[in-house]
Amino acid sequence: MAATNAKSVLFVCLGNICRSPIAEAVFQKMVADAKVADQWRIDSAATSTYEIGSPPDHRGQACMKRHDVPMRHIARQWVIDSGATSDWNTGSSPDSRGLACLKKHGIETSHRARQVTKDDFQTFEYILCMDENNLSDLEKKAKSVQSAKAKIELLGSYDPQKQLIIKDPYYGSDKDFETVYEQCVRCCKAFLEANS
């Protein structure tokens, strides 16, 4: 459980089923390995309602499994939620591909896509997103939020290899998910170092 003076970061992408759950899982593992998990509040959400209620994409789950990175699962001591930033798919049922893959790998997950809320802009210190569309969508939303405090940045702005954009792998291959994973590892490591 995060301490009261915890730092906080919300990872955001278009659907909250591909990139942002990977970034969240990678960062969660990093803070746990660094023994500072209790100093962080970590979550993910989306700028669309495409996938509200969906579990992480099956390709992302498989990628996390390959790299032994636990992804949002039903754990005893965690209260877990996630969401999206718009109302496009309010009430969508979980993506069938994701459910089938999770079942195949015996992975239970409570992670469900959600839309980012006004409260997120008021309570998270950092909102780190993946591409310029996410950035402009979030900046537009933040304008309508009273006392928004979040620093809205590209996660890629922390990349030592200067790959600023983490591309949407939705129509891509497993290789594209690997690229997302590698970028998230580099960026999350640099982000944690910058906040330690």
Ligand SMILES: N#Cc1ccccc1-c1cc(NCCCN2CCCCC2)c2ccccc2n1
């Ligand atoms: N849009 C786009 C797009 C453009 C380029 C590359 C990827 C995508 C793309 C498309 C998705 N779902 C298909 C379209 C959904 N419908 C769009 C019209 C409104 C009703 C919903 C995604 C779903 C989850 C995560 C990422 C996604 N990314």
